[in-house]
Amino acid sequence: MSIWRRLSSIVDEHGAAALVALHEVKGSVPREAGARMIVRPDGAFHGTIGGGSLEWELLREAGRALAQGRGPARFVGQALGPDLGQCCGGWVNVLVETFDRRDAAMLEALARAEGEGTFTVVCSVGPEGRVDRSAHSFGSHSNPLPMKGDGKKWCETYGARAAPILLFGAGHVGRALALALAPLPFAVRWIDPREGAFPPHIPTNATPILTSDPEAEIVRAPADAAVIVMTHDHGLDLAITAAALQRGFPFVGLIGSATKRARFERRFRDLGIPGARIEALACPIGLPGIGGKEPAVIAASVAAQLLQERERRGASLSSPPQAGPEPLHMTTLTPDDHVHLACAVALSREHMERDAGGPFGAVIVRDGKVLAEGWNRVTSTNDPTAHAEVTAIRRACEAVQDFSLSGATLYTSCEPCPMCLASAYWARVSRIVFANTRADAAAIGFDDQLLYDEIPKPVTERLIPTIHAPSPEAKSVFAAWDAKADKIAY
Numbered sequence: 001m002s003i004w005r006r007l008s009s010i011v012d013e014h015g016a017a018a019l020v021a022l023h024e025v026k027g028s029v030p031r032e033a034g035a036r037m038i039v040r041p042d043g044a045f046h047g048t049i050g051g052g053s054l055e056w057e058l059l060r061e062a063g064r065a066l067a068q069g070r071g072p073a074r075f076v077g078q079a080l081g082p083d084l085g086q087c088c089g090g091w092v093n094v095l096v097e098t099f100d101r102r103d104a105a106m107l108e109a110l111a112r113a114e115g116e117g118t119f120t121v122v123c124s125v126g127p128e129g130r131v132d133r134s135a136h137s138f139g140s141h142s143n144p145l146p147m148k149g150d151g152k153k154w155c156e157t158y159g160a161r162a163a164p165i166l167l168f169g170a171g172h173v174g175r176a177l178a179l180a181l182a183p184l185p186f187a188v189r190w191i192d193p194r195e196g197a198f199p200p201h202i203p204t205n206a207t208p209i210l211t212s213d214p215e216a217e218i219v220r221a222p223a224d225a226a227v228i229v230m231t232h233d234h235g236l237d238l239a240i241t242a243a244a245l246q247r248g249f250p251f252v253g254l255i256g257s258a259t260k261r262a263r264f265e266r267r268f269r270d271l272g273i274p275g276a277r278i279e280a281l282a283c284p285i286g287l288p289g290i291g292g293k294e295p296a297v298i299a300a301s302v303a304a305q306l307l308q309e310r311e312r313r314g315a316s317l318s319s320p321p322q323a324g325p326e327p328l329h330m331t332t333l334t335p336d337d338h339v340h341l342a343c344a345v346a347l348s349r350e351h352m353e354r355d356a357g358g359p360f361g362a363v364i365v366r367d368g369k370v371l372a373e374g375w376n377r378v379t380s381t382n383d384p385t386a387h388a389e390v391t392a393i394r395r396a397c398e399a400v401q402d403f404s405l406s407g408a409t410l411y412t413s414c415e416p417c418p419m420c421l422a423s424a425y426w427a428r429v430s431r432i433v434f435a436n437t438r439a440d441a442a443a444i445g446f447d448d449q450l451l452y453d454e455i456p457k458p459v460t461e462r463l464i465p466t467i468h469a470p471s472p473e474a475k476s477v478f479a480a481w482d483a484k485a486d487k488i489a490y
């Protein structure tokens, strides 16, 4: 259910609406935090926070709030148990808010953001006791607003993630495909190197990218993107398709005949692309059995193929996990991961805007508890090691009075540089989740490729002249440590 779209239309039609959300949950509860219900002034409601007496109690609370008119948000703590006729033994903190036509612009902005895909808002309670959601921090948004408020903050996530597509080529078929994809749950990056290639009106789920380096888009695309290649130039088709196959996206489609495929296949093999990836290439493109060559027909067929692919992957995601050395949550993202990562991203923006340093933020979380936050403070503290992750690691260790953060996850707005990565290993962090890649960082002037290149070099070949000067005293300190009976190993 689209929360903000529905709230917006109910407020428009009925003058007011209440939003009831499970804000925090502990123990055994019928639904997860973030479960939401929308209540109309006439008592009708959409969604569920788990049913039972709790739901009826909260519907009454929403009715009371609506009767009093637009006012401060209410937090209602409620233990679940026999007195509520509920068999669950947990506890919930429920947020009840009311909206009326004065909120129309805010509701519309959030509805639009929700329509574009997943997004997270950083929330705080404003001066009138109402929830301030002006800080979009994550997901697709065209005009992010600055963070506000220093009080209690939390994150909320809304919207279904649109499946990412890279569409190369804005010719007749590319244009028809962009139109066919317009109403579908896809987020399209539409790439063409030619000035004037794009039509004047672009679907809202498509972002036109005019670039002379289309292959760079392959490098920075999310790993689960589908890639469709239909440019004006065979050479470009070959280069882009090869780059996409090399990166190993789950779906790569190329427009063209079986003859074109055979010719390209030889080139791909010469480039050393694994045979299985070449075989999986969709070329000719589109669903089998649809032979029409009109751009709109090809477009409909490819759009259907992309939907089929999306469902197939959705099905494989929900199949039982394979047995392995690591629990599933170590390598898959949970809704909580998205929230903590969004907080790290929000920190990066907030402190960049306050001129603390570069645009980087980090959060360290263990067992659902935030141990520390960090952001880049290099230029404000003249500390070249004050990267966001190092700052967060220092603060987290201070907070837990331990040099080990075993069991913790490091959320960072950007892939850690070698120093921060090493710090995470030294701190025994169990998991790292990042948003921007090091390629993204390199593109805005933070290139740590040099460091990656330096590490494997022999000492004598490094850029900073490094000289080995043996010392008996240094050796004897080591021997003393080795023999020290009360040492604390780390």
Ligand code: ZN
Pocket: 387, 388, 389, 416, 417, 418, 419, 420, 421
């Ligand atoms: Zn770093």
